[in-house]
Amino acid sequence: MSTNQEDIQALVRNRTYSAGFVTDVDSETLPPGLNEDVVRAISARKQEPEWLLEFRLKAYRRWLKMSEPKWAHVHYPPIDYQAVSYYSAPKSMKDAPKSLDEVDPKLLETYKKLGIPLKEQEMLAGVQPQVAVDVVFDSVSVGTTFRKKLAEAGVIFCSISEAVREHPELVRKYLGTVVPFGDNFYAALNSAVFTDGSFVFIPRGVRCPMELSTYFRINERNTGQFERTLIVAEEGSHVSYLEGCTAPQRDENQLHAAVVELVALDDAEIKYSTVQNWYPGDENGVGGIYNFVTKRGDCRGPRSKISWTQVETGSAITWKYPSCILRGDDSVGEFYSVALTHHRQQADTGTKMIHIGKRTKSTIVSKGIAAGHGQQAYRGLVRVLPGAEGARNYTQCDSLLIGDKCGAHTFPYTEIRNPSAILEHEATTSKIGEDQLFYARSRGIAEEDAVSMIVNGFCKDVFKELPMEFAVEAQKLLSVSLEGSVG
Amino acid sequence: MLDLATFRSAFEALPEPARSSARRKALDAFLAGGLPSTDLEEWKYTDLSPLAALPPAALLPEAEAAGEGIGFTDALDALNAAFAGGSTELRIAADTRRDEPIRPADRAHQRHRLHLERGAEATLILNTSGDGAFETVFADIRLDAGARLNLVRLNDAGADAHRLTRINMHLARDACANVVTVDLGGRLSRHDLNVDLAEPGAAIHLHGLYAPAGEGHVDNHTRIEHRAPHCTSREQYRGIARDKARGVFNGMIRVHKDAQKTDSEQRIANLILSPGAEINAKPELEIYADDVKCAHGATFGQLDDEALFYLRSRGLPESTARALLTWTFAHEVLQHIHQEDVRGRVTRRLLRQLPNSEQLEALQ
Numbered sequence: 001m002s003t004n005q006e007d008i009q010a011l012v013r014n015r016t017y018s019a020g021f022v023t024d025v026d027s028e029t030l031p032p033g034l035n036e037d038v039v040r041a042i043s044a045r046k047q048e049p050e051w052l053l054e055f056r057l058k059a060y061r062r063w064l065k066m067s068e069p070k071w072a073h074v075h076y077p078p079i080d081y082q083a084v085s086y087y088s089a090p091k092s093m094k095d096a097p098k099s100l101d102e103v104d105p106k107l108l109e110t111y112k113k114l115g116i117p118l119k120e121q122e123m124l125a126g127v128q129p130q131v132a133v134d135v136v137f138d139s140v141s142v143g144t145t146f147r148k149k150l151a152e153a154g155v156i157f158c159s160i161s162e163a164v165r166e167h168p169e170l171v172r173k174y175l176g177t178v179v180p181f182g183d184n185f186y187a188a189l190n191s192a193v194f195t196d197g198s199f200v201f202i203p204r205g206v207r208c209p210m211e212l213s214t215y216f217r218i219n220e221r222n223t224g225q226f227e228r229t230l231i232v233a234e235e236g237s238h239v240s241y242l243e244g245c246t247a248p249q250r251d252e253n254q255l256h257a258a259v260v261e262l263v264a265l266d267d268a269e270i271k272y273s274t275v276q277n278w279y280p281g282d283e284n285g286v287g288g289i290y291n292f293v294t295k296r297g298d299c300r301g302p303r304s305k306i307s308w309t310q311v312e313t314g315s316a317i318t319w320k321y322p323s324c325i326l327r328g329d330d331s332v333g334e335f336y337s338v339a340l341t342h343h344r345q346q347a348d349t350g351t352k353m354i355h356i357g358k359r360t361k362s363t364i365v366s367k368g369i370a371a372g373h374g375q376q377a378y379r380g381l382v383r384v385l386p387g388a389e390g391a392r393n394y395t396q397c398d399s400l401l402i403g404d405k406c407g408a409h410t411f412p413y414t415e416i417r418n419p420s421a422i423l424e425h426e427a428t429t430s431k432i433g434e435d436q437l438f439y440a441r442s443r444g445i446a447e448e449d450a451v452s453m454i455v456n457g458f459c460k461d462v463f464k465e466l467p468m469e470f471a472v473e474a475q476k477l478l479s480v481s482l483e484g485s486v487g
Numbered sequence: 488m489l490d491l492a493t494f495r496s497a498f499e500a501l502p503e504p505a506r507s508s509a510r511r512k513a514l515d516a517f518l519a520g521g522l523p524s525t526d527l528e529e530w531k532y533t534d535l536s537p538l539a540a541l542p543p544a545a546l547l548p549e550a551e552a553a554g555e556g557i558g559f560t561d562a563l564d565a566l567n568a569a570f571a572g573g574s575t576e577l578r579i580a581a582d583t584r585r586d587e588p589i590r591p592a593d594r595a596h597q598r599h600r601l602h603l604e605r606g607a608e609a610t611l612i613l614n615t616s617g618d619g620a621f622e623t624v625f626a627d628i629r630l631d632a633g634a635r636l637n638l639v640r641l642n643d644a645g646a647d648a649h650r651l652t653r654i655n656m657h658l659a660r661d662a663c664a665n666v667v668t669v670d671l672g673g674r675l676s677r678h679d680l681n682v683d684l685a686e687p688g689a690a691i692h693l694h695g696l697y698a699p700a701g702e703g704h705v706d707n708h709t710r711i712e713h714r715a716p717h718c719t720s721r722e723q724y725r726g727i728a729r730d731k732a733r734g735v736f737n738g739m740i741r742v743h744k745d746a747q748k749t750d751s752e753q754r755i756a757n758l759i760l761s762p763g764a765e766i767n768a769k770p771e772l773e774i775y776a777d778d779v780k781c782a783h784g785a786t787f788g789q790l791d792d793e794a795l796f797y798l799r800s801r802g803l804p805e806s807t808a809r810a811l812l813t814w815t816f817a818h819e820v821l822q823h824i825h826q827e828d829v830r831g832r833v834t835r836r837l838l839r840q841l842p843n844s845e846q847l848e849a850l851q
Contacts, residue, residue, distance in 0.1 A: 071528060073773075384787075386762060401777035404747070410772040416787045419759040423787035425770070431777045 029088040029223060034081055036060060039192050042087050046161045046195075049168060052175075059181035059191030066185045072348035073377040073409055074317050076253075076290065084255055086193040088223040134159060134198045134214045136227055146210065153209050155239075156201040160228050163199035170201055174232050178261035178298045178325070186257040186292040186319075190226045194259065197227035202237035202268070211467055216245040218278070218289070224255035231261070233268035235301065240271040242470055245278055245314070251287045253316060254279075258293045266301030266328065271309070273466050274322075275474055278314035283372065285344025288316025295322035299331035299357075307334040308351065309465045311474040316345060321379065323352035326360035326388075333362040336462040340478060341374030341406070350380035350397075350411075355388035355421070366397040367459050370406035377409040384421040391418060395425040400458050402432065452479040489539045491518050496543035498569065505550050505572065509557045513569035520562025532735040532767045533677055533706040538621065538649055545620035546570070547595040563651060567625040571598035574627075579607035581631075588612050588637075588826060595619040599626040603634035603662075610637040612829060615650050616672075623651045630662035632686070638664060639824055640678070643671040643836045646701050653679040658689035667823045670697040670705045671836050677706045684711065684718035684746075695724040696820040699732035700840050706735040713746040720750075725820050726757040727813060728764035729840070736766070741773040742781060749776065753783035758790065758816055790816075810844035 030038060039060050043053040068079075133145050134157065150157050156167060163171050181191040198214040218225045233239055245256075256278060262270050272295075281288025291314075297306035308322040318341075324333030335351035353362035362382065370376040378397045399408035410427045432454050440450035456463070456475055463471045498506065498514050522535040552572030559565040568574075571594070579585055581604035588610040591597055595617060603609055615624050622644075630636055642650055650673055656664060670676055676699075682691050691711060699705040711720045726734040734757070742749045757766045770783040790812045798808035817837055824830040838844040 399772075399774065401774065401779075404744070404777045406777070407773065407775040409774065410783070411769065412771075412785070413767070413769050414785060414787065415765070415767045416757070416759060417765040419762055419764065419789055421759070421787055422789070423785070425783075425785040427770070427772060427781075427783050429772065429774055429779060429781040 027088050027090050029085050032083050032085045034084070034086060034193065038086055042193055042195065045087065046164070048164055051172060052164060055176065055181060056192050059188050060193075062182040063185065063188035063192055066182075066188055068185050072319050072379070073375065073411070074319065074346040074348050076317055076346075079255065079290065081189070084224045086224060086226065087195055134212075136196045136198075136214060136216045149209065154203045154206055155208050156199065157212050158199055160194075160197045160199045160230060163230075167199075167201070170232065171199065171230065174230055174261070174263055176261075178263060178296050179259050179294050184294060187259050187294040190228060190257050190259040190294070194226045194228035197229040197258070199229070200231040200239060200241060202233045202239045204234040205236045207237065208239040211240050211242055213242040213244070216243070218254055218256065224257065226256075227258045229258070229260040231270055231272070232263045233265065233270050235265045236267045238269045240467060241273070242467060243272070243274045245276055253281075253288055253290055255290050256292070256315075258295075260293070260295040260322075262297035262306055264297065264299050264301065264304035264306050264331075267303045268301065269305040269307075270297065271307045272297070272322070273470055274310040274312075275470060275477065276310065276312045276314050276318075277477060280314045280345050281316040281343065283343040285316065285373075288345070289314065291315035291318045291320060293320040295320065296325065297323065297333070298325045299328050299333060299360075301331070302328040302357070303330045304328050305332040305334075307336075307465070309336040309462065310338070310349075311462070311466070311477065312337065312339040312347060312349060313477050315347070318345075318347040318349050320349045321351055323354070324362065325354045325356065326362065327356045329357040330359045331357055332360070334465075335362075335364045335366070336465040337366045338369070338459045338462045338474070338478070339367070339376060340369045340371070341376045342371045344373050346375040348377040348379055350378045352381040353383070353393060355382070355384040355391040355393070357388060359390040359392075360388055361392045362394075364393070364395040364397070365461050367462055368397070368399040368408055369402065369455060369458070370399065370408045371402035373405050375407045375409070377411060378427075379411040381413040381415070382423060382425075383415040384418050384423070386417045388418050389420050391421040393421075393423045395423070397427045398458070399427075399429045400431065400455065401429065455479075489522055489536055491521065491539055493539060493541060493543045494518065494546060494566070497546035497548055500543060501548055501550055505548075505552065507552065507572070510552070510569050510572050513557050513559055513565045516559060516565040517562050517569060520565065523563070529708065529737075532733075533675075533704065535675075535677070537675060541621055541649065547619050547621065548572070549594055549596050563653070564625060567596060567598055567623040567651070567653075570623060571596040571625070574598040574600045576600045576602075578602045578604065579609045579634075580604055582606040584608040585610070590614070593617055595622045597624045597626075601626065602629045603631060603636055605631045606633045607631070608635045610826075611639070612826065613638070613640045613652070613654075615640075615642045615652060616644050618645065620647055621649045625653045626655070628654065628656045630656070630658045630664060632660040632662060634659070634662045636664045637825065638666045639826065639829055640666070640668040641829060641833065642669065642673060642676055642678070643833065644673045646672065646674060646703070648673040648676070650676040650678075652677070653681070655681045655683075656691070657683045657685055658691065660686035661688035663690045663692075665692045665823070666694070667820065668693075668695045668707070669821070669824075669833050670699070670707065671833065671840070672700070673703055673705065675704050678708070680707070680709045682709070682711045682720070683714060684720065685714050687715045687717045689715070690719040691721070693720070693722040694820045694823045696727075696817055697724070697734050697736065698727040698729075698817065698837060698840065699734050701730050701732060703732045704735070705732075706737075708737045710739045711741070711751070713740070713742045713749045713751065716745060716747045716749070718746065718749055720752070722753040723820065724755045725816060726755070726766050726768070727760065727817065728758070728766050729760040731761075731763040733764070734766040736768040737771070738769070738783075739771040739773070740781065740783070742776050742779050744775045746776050747778045749779040749781065751779070751781045755783070755785040756816070757785075757787045758813065759787065760789075760813070806842050807844065807846055810838065810841035810847055813841055814838065814844070814847060
């Protein structure tokens with residue numbers, strides 16, 4: 001049995017990160033360091049209005065007074081925020097290409113290598129399913145596909161910098177209303193220096209005709225990516241949004257501190273899916289992305305619904321709690337998560353469900369998989385305020401341990417202040433059983449495939465929430481990340 | 488930092504011989520360390536600052552020292568050491584069984600060291616139900632191989648009572664402890680229970696009930712450390728909050744790296760009976776071994792409507808039906824108290840808190 005396990009551990013070590021290449025483009029990068037001038041420089045480069053610069057400066061001044069959160073179950077050397085460059089853009093983007101056809105072919109090649117469809121024709125020909133994509137390379141958005149078709153439906157889907165220029169009134173109305181500029185250390189940092197990200201606006205009663213997607217890529221060395229995404233769904237509208245991310249394989253740690261804000265008005269529904277595959281570092285924990293992200297959705301109107309689905313396989317350190325503020329009566333929040341930590345990866349992730357409105361419902365399904373020396377923590381909060389008559393929550397968090405050097409942890413907070421609330425929380429910890437494996441192998445299934453099957457079965461509740469093409473990708477990603485492990 | 492002058496004044500008011508240098512040293516350590524602030528994760532929901540506002544006369548440090556030798560681990564431990572004036576030491580000899588429960592003298596501040604030698608058996612009843620406004624009970628309990636301990640901790644003090652209790656238990660090979668802890672009263676109560684399952688085969692069974700009422704605040708923190716393979720832990724806590732009361736439960740189970748074949752289960756159930764009441768619960772798992780069985784579950788809810796309907800259809804007034812169902816909810820924990828006098832007392836006190844429960848007095 002033990003030799004068996006060693007073989008498997010050896011297989012696990014051979015995991016490869018296929019997105020780890022570097023694109024050789026000339027970049028215009030601000031020198032490392034952060035001060036008010038850098039904030040002003042970013043704002044000037046993006047030709048931003050005065051109010052946005054004010055927003056950034058307020059955030060920067062607040063950030064100076066804040067200290068890094070230390071409560072998460074992760075360990076890393078102190079980050080030197082002055083050693084990070086806060087803005088980097090490929091030089092070719094300076095002339096502002098009008099459409100994707102004018103974009104530097106090297107950049108397009110990058111996305112082709114990553115398997116991101118940017119050619120509308122190919123998609124229309126049925127080679128790929130139809131997804132509108134906004135691609136963000138370091139600090140700028142390279143381009144957005146299917147804009148015309150979306151515009152016909154009244155949907156706005158563009159980079160946030162473009163939205164600031166084209167739709168300032170919408171951005172101003174909603175930016176910072178879900179995650180205030182001083183919300184936490186990383187959100188304040190992001191509010192001060194955010195560069196690009198996506199803006200989505202679905203007008204009243206519109207069902208977005210296709211999946212929207214943003215693909216984030218960190219390329220330049222010593223830079224951080226600070227993207228900001230804002231999605232607003234007006235009354236009765238519906239949108240499904242996907243997000244993917246990768247970065248080159250490097251020995252230094254790179255910082256990624258994003259803020260995502262979702263606003264759902266009456267009867268609106270937002271489905272937000274993430275497949276996070278930032279470079280996780282090598283098996284000795286060298287390199288990898290520090291992923292410190294604030295994601296929050298505000299179910300502002302009655303009967304609105306926000307659903308988060310995340311597959312977290314990358315990053316050296318993950319600090320991420322996509323949350324729902326269930327403000328409207330009868331609003332619904334959902335959180336489905338698969339998080340995988342391997343080698344020396346550490347993840348502290350989970351959600352917050354804040355029940356404010358009457359008869360609000362939330363569902364949390366979290367599946368954590370720890371392998372190698374990975375440390376995995378679920379940290380969640382369910383808070384029921386006194387006015388949340390009839391609130392309902394169901395939480396399930398399961399951990400799967402592969403090997404005896406990893407760790408799986410659960411920190412579920414519950415704060416209940418209404419007698420009519422009903423909550424259930426359940427957590428289990430298990431490993432892949434020898435008997436399960438033996439059974440599969442006796443049926444002629446290779447060990448590696450059997451493990452993959454079992455892990456996929458473990459994650460099924462979450463994968464079934466992903467849009468189809470993403471679910472397939474997630475499954476593949478998981479089996480690559482975990483090749484052949486047993487506990 | 489909070490002004491802790493009241494503690495010093497209370498100490499200085501002791502007669503000269505009681506103010507020994509060892510006790511003074513402990514007091515100074517407490518004053519230097521201070522009361523833990525709510526910034527600390529462990530104290531997130533419990534604010535001890537009301538203690539500093541108590542008048543010196545309410546603090547009641549013991550005039551007579553309990554024993555020699557004072558060692559302490561942190562500020563609160565030092566406070567208990569200073570006010571109790573040393574520990575009472577008790578040792579149960581190997582392979583002896585003590586039938587009569589150990590009931591320590593009723594002092595406001597108690598500090599105990601209990602050592603059960605190999606194969607010894609005993610029952611300990613810790614009661615902090617006195618009238619004092621501020622009482623602290625700290626106990627260090629050591630179980631050698633194969634020892635067995637039954638421990639009942641009871642707190643049904645009055646509405647103005649402030650209580651700090653901490654029990655540290657260390658279990659050697661195949662030792663077994665059954666613990667029942669009940670909090671029914673008090674203004675502010677914090678109970679820490681730390682269990683070290685240090686050697687293979689050790690087992691802990693933990694049953695807890697917290698039912699704060701009025702303006703009461705009850706905080707139960709349990710920490711079970713599975714340090715060795717083949718240990719078992721079972722934990723069941725039930726909370727009932729009414730009026731403006733607040734209940735806090737934090738249950739940490741940590742499975743250390745080599746603690747394979749750990750078998751651990753934690754169940755928490757809560758009832759909130761009034762709109763102003765609040766319960767904050769956090770069942771935590773930290774697991775560093777892969778061949779383990781660990782599960783925890785937590786529920787929050789109200790009394791079952793169908794059960795209520797059934798009882799009412801049998802002629803019980805609604806309030807009595809509610810009291811009966813609340814009692815059965817608590818009974819899941821109380822049934823594990825084997826001393827009839829203690830169980831009866833707790834049950835009576837619980838029922839007194841429930842309206843129209845006179846008809847249930849016969850239950851017990």
